[in-house]
Amino acid sequence: MTAPVPPTSEPDTSARICRGDQIGPCSSCRRPTHKYGSGARSPLCEFCDAKAVQRWGRKLRAD
Structure with missing residues (x-):
């Protein structure tokens, strides 16, 4: 079972560790x-x- 997505008012985990x-x-x-x-x-x-x-695959991202 996956964890529920927190509300959009909560920051992404990456935002918690940057300036x-x-x-x-x-x-x-x-x-x-x-x-x-x-x-x-x-x-x-x-x-x-x-x-x-999930929709487009990982190859769509730029290198």
């Missing part, structure tokens, strides 16, 4: 998540990323 200036909204659900790199756009939280992988 405040590296946190931005998930491009899908707006949950606070870790932005990768300076000026990063369209990050996905771990929950939306998992849904995207």
